[in-house]
Amino acid sequence: MSYVARSKQVAARMLGEEMVIMSGRDSTLFTLSPVATAIWNAADGQTPLERIVEERVCEEFEVDRETALADAQAFVAELAEHGIVLISEQPIT
């Protein structure tokens, strides 16, 4: 199980259907696709990533679980490198 929490050090805003995010650590700018935005919005530090993928990605975007989870893990790992999310094996408060 892994838990993902949005960092409070970022700037973020919806622009159309995409989320624009800027890292507070290195000012890297990202735009998130609707799928990635759904993961970002659900990243409360309390819900396991696996459940986020099942409930917010597989159901809403009709993607198979294995592919969606692999993509989600790669996506959150990249965001974590820029300090945009925190990842932990334990729930994050």
Add this chain to the structure above:
Amino acid sequence: MSGQLMMEIGTKALELGVPLSAHFDLTWRCNERCIHCYLDHEDRGEVTTTEVKDILEQLAAAGTFFLILSGGEPVMRKDFFEIVEYARQLMFSVKVKTNGILIREREAARLRELAVEVVQISVYSHRAAVHDAITKVPGSLERTLNAVRFLRGQGLKVIIAGVMMRQNLGDHKEVQKLARELGVSFQLDPTITPKLDGDTSVLDLRIPDSALPELFRDGSLVGDADEFCAPAEVDASALEALPCSAGHTAVYISPYADVFPCVQFPLPTGNLRQQKFLEVWRDSPQMNEVRGIRLSDLHACSSCGNVASCSRCPGLAYMEGDMRGPSSADCDKSFARTGILSPRKRAALVQIAI
């Protein structure tokens, strides 16, 4: 920040009609009295904390991502940090423009905690006598540079911004060097703007035109000088371009809740004490008039060889009497870059010859 991605975001904001960037002057009061300043520093009933928070909520709902908190001196407001904290809760990317006089270790640490993106500080000269004479505050350079050090000590990104005028002409290279030593960026602006009330007396401070070519040939200031100084090709598509982002993806809000297209474009479009932000942004006839202007609509500039690369500021043109007319400061700058005479400058030369 990725330049390409930033352009894509700007294009999308334009398509969607989103005010991506908002400049909010929290106060026009100031603890300096800079000789070139365009503001009236009296408090004529500036927005309250509650009003500021409401405006920020409206901007966030409208899609604003980049928020510039400025003044006057914004840190003079007792609720300044409360406002920054609220802005960050609303997830804005916050830039603070300040003179730094009130920023010490504690304030710098608080800005770091609040994850402010960047702090811009004005430094007019490396020489205290010159800087302090411009701000009219003895000891201001020392306090300002200390603020830069405190902010850098917290790991914050800092920009030293210089305005060039006759008083500090020639000092910018040393200020640039100082910025490098302090580990911060440096920006230079050779434009003095009229006061917002229309008073043009400050324009006497502008540097002489003869000093401009050297600036525009300085790669450390403009990047690739050849590219910067080359006139862009003028074709039909160039003439359909927008004059600038003011009123399209950028907006300005005064401490009295007045909404203008830009801080340099004081065209009244509405007031947030009487109207909702989106009502002004979407429906103001003045804002929509600004939005309707294309380069081809500029009666003097559309026939100018500099039109596609000119830094023409529609706000400065407006302050000269016609938002579709030329901005004389930008005519001078374009001529210094490209050597191409604008119709306005040509007419002026003919008049002199006669």
